[in-house]
Amino acid sequence: MLNFKLRRLPARVAVLWLAVVLAGCGLVFPDNMQRFTPADAAVASADPRATQAGLDVLAAGGNAFDAAVAVAATLGVVEPSSSGFGGGGFFLLFRAECGCYHFIDARETAPAAATPATYLDQAGNPVRGLTVSGPLAAGIPGEPAGMAYLAENFGSKPLAELLQPAIYHAENGFPMSPRALLGLRFRKNTVSRWPAMAEIFLPGGELPAVGYVVKQPELADTIRRFAAGGHDGFYKGETARRLVAGVQAAGGNWTLEDLANYQVVEREPLVTNYRGMQVVSAPLPSSGGIVMAQVFNFLSAYSEEQLSGPQGQHLLIEALRRAYRDRALYMGDSDFVDVPVERLVSREYMDAQRADVSLTRATPSASLQGVAEDGSAGDQTTHFSVLDSDGNRVAGTITINTWYGSAFMPPGTGVILNNEMDDFSIKPGVPNEFELVGAAANAVAPGKRPLSSMSPTFLESDRGVAVVGTPGGSRIITMVLRAALAWLDGATAEQMVSLKRFHHQYLPDSVSYESGAFTADEIAALEAMGHSLKEVQRPFGNMNVVTWDIGPNRVESASDPRGEGEGRVY
Numbered sequence: 297m298l299n300f301k302l303r304r305l306p307a308r309v310a311v312l313w314l315a316v317v318l319a320g321c322g323l324v325f326p327d328n329m330q331r332f333t334p335a336d337a338a339v340a341s342a343d344p345r346a347t348q349a350g351l352d353v354l355a356a357g358g359n360a361f362d363a364a365v366a367v368a369a370t371l372g373v374v375e376p377s378s379s380g381f382g383g384g385g386f387f388l389l390f391r392a393e394c395g396c397y398h399f400i401d402a403r404e405t406a407p408a409a410a411t412p413a414t415y416l417d418q419a420g421n422p423v424r425g426l427t428v429s430g431p432l433a434a435g436i437p438g439e440p441a442g443m444a445y446l447a448e449n450f451g452s453k454p455l456a457e458l459l460q461p462a463i464y465h466a467e468n469g470f471p472m473s474p475r476a477l478l479g480l481r482f483r484k485n486t487v488s489r490w491p492a493m494a495e496i497f498l499p500g501g502e503l504p505a506v507g508y509v510v511k512q513p514e515l516a517d518t519i520r521r522f523a524a525g526g527h528d529g530f531y532k533g534e535t536a537r538r539l540v541a542g543v544q545a546a547g548g549n550w551t552l553e554d555l556a557n558y559q560v561v562e563r564e565p566l567v568t569n570y571r572g573m574q575v576v577s578a579p580l581p582s583s584g585g586i587v588m589a590q591v592f593n594f595l596s597a598y599s600e601e602q603l604s605g606p607q608g609q610h611l612l613i614e615a616l617r618r619a620y621r622d623r624a625l626y627m628g629d630s631d632f633v634d635v636p637v638e639r640l641v642s643r644e645y646m647d648a649q650r651a652d653v654s655l656t657r658a659t660p661s662a663s664l665q666g667v668a669e670d671g672s673a674g675d676q677t678t679h680f681s682v683l684d685s686d687g688n689r690v691a692g693t694i695t696i697n698t699w700y701g702s703a704f705m706p707p708g709t710g711v712i713l714n715n716e717m718d719d720f721s722i723k724p725g726v727p728n729e730f731e732l733v734g735a736a737a738n739a740v741a742p743g744k745r746p747l748s749s750m751s752p753t754f755l756e757s758d759r760g761v762a763v764v765g766t767p768g769g770s771r772i773i774t775m776v777l778r779a780a781l782a783w784l785d786g787a788t789a790e791q792m793v794s795l796k797r798f799h800h801q802y803l804p805d806s807v808s809y810e811s812g813a814f815t816a817d818e819i820a821a822l823e824a825m826g827h828s829l830k831e832v833q834r835p836f837g838n839m840n841v842v843t844w845d846i847g848p849n850r851v852e853s854a855s856d857p858r859g860e861g862e863g864r865v866y
């Protein structure tokens with residue numbers, strides 16, 4: 297009875313009619329989003345060339361999944377500081393024809409030879425830099441496998457066709473942007489250590505000027521082999537041989553088996569509900585969905601009045617403190633360790649956590665049971681959002697971790713390797729590049745995926761749909777969560793990406809915030825409650841959002857004003 301499209305009914309009438317029918321059936325409204333059809337398609341990504349690649353695929357009759365492959369591959373070429381063929385990521389999908397969600401885990405895995413000892417000195421302390429720079433820092437890449445899987449199982453066009461824009465930009469070059477240069481400045485010393493990398497990004501051994509055209513012919517050839525051979529065209533054969541030879545010659549530990557064994561994993565997304573909004577987000581090995589579920593459960597006990605102004609900010613900070621503490625204590629790759637997910641996301645668990653929360657005083661993180669304390673968060677990584685005119689959606693967050701990943705490129709590949717090994721907890725209580733601490737659950741083990749904060753997310757309610765995500769390391773979860781709260785309050789896509797940001801992650805025990813995130817009165821009130829506040833020097837995040845409001849059937853697409861991206865409606 298419900299299996300017909302509402303496209304021809306006036307939108308408002310259709311919404312009301314469906315809400316009544318679904319209420320009668322006892323169904324949750326968002327489960328039936330596939331009954332509607334958006335007026336437009338949209339793509340938002342961190343680079344206009346990637347957004348254009350996605351729109352071109354949609355214009356040529358491709359679906360959102362095809363577009364996602366073209367966007368991801370193009371980002372890997374024109375935004376090499378943030379993601380690419382040497383990295384990994386997560387793709388959250390919604391298929392309108394069945395109302396089904398899919399979560400494709402294309403996270404990097406630790407090589408078979410990697411153990412905690414690989415990164416520790418004789419005294420058992422982490423060797424500075426080993427997880428950040430050079431070949432030992434790199435996990436086995438998952439992004440090519442993710443793109444191949446996406447094209448093969450969900451797309452309608454051949455992978456080779458979807459990779460054409462990436463090959464074009466690798467071959468013809470792209471002009472160096474201020475943002476790409478900023479990251480390169482940070483990594484110049486490391487980049488200069490590796491000739492294949494330096495040849496491309498440091499012409500004459502120096503930082504290029506803005507506008508310098510970066511050509512990547514070897515990367516173009518690597519992508520051509522991938523286009524011709526699909527998954528195996530990257531993970532076996534010539535590309536695999538060159539990757540492994542380069543890594544081993546530079547002191548790394550990859551083998552051909554590591555690459556040949558790499559597989560994506562399809563997982564159940566993590567779903568939570570908050571005040572009529574359904575939040576569909578990333579499961580382990582991302583901590584994003586769990587942490588968000590915990591925070592929403594924590595907040596759900598308070599009234600709207602309690603959640604407004606400085607008190608609301610205080611309560612959100614207290615929720616984040618506890619959920620990030622649990623991230624540090626319990627979370628890791630659930631294929632390797634038992635994580636008490638059900639307990640952590642239960643209402644009862646957060647009810648108990650709330651018991652010691654004061655409405656007027658900050659809880660020192662040191663007073664919570666946790667891991668011992670002791671790093672900079674960045675906005676590397678990249679996120680894109682896609683909605684097609686059938687209502688299919690993709691939220692993709694992909695990364696090589698910090699700026700230019702490990703800054704290591706195996707000769708003859710053009711592939712910048714990730715430094716995702718730094719997302720493992722190398723030693724309990726010792727912070728990583730994002731100042732995150734962790735414990736045994738996130739220790740290095742062969743084949744294991746490092747715990748992530750990447751949170752590609754769908755928001756759904758009787759308002760409609762939002763496709764959300766951002767880079768930003770440990771701060772990703774807080775950014776997505778606050779964008780969700782803003783959407784619930786009626787924010788547009790533009791308002792969501794522009795929202796001023798603040799963040800707390802248990803340790804360090806301070807609230808980092810962008811200029812303008814708090815008024816002077818709010819700062820005074822939060823400090824009086826005992827919160828330590830630190831204004832960051834640079835804004836954080838690079839959010840890309842697509843929204844579809846079903847009532848007016850309006851599609852919006854927005855890219856973060858902090859970045860250089862573009863959101864467009866087609």
Ligand code: GLY
Binds near residue numbers: 677719750769
């Ligand atoms: N590499 C950052 C993250 O996955 O959280």
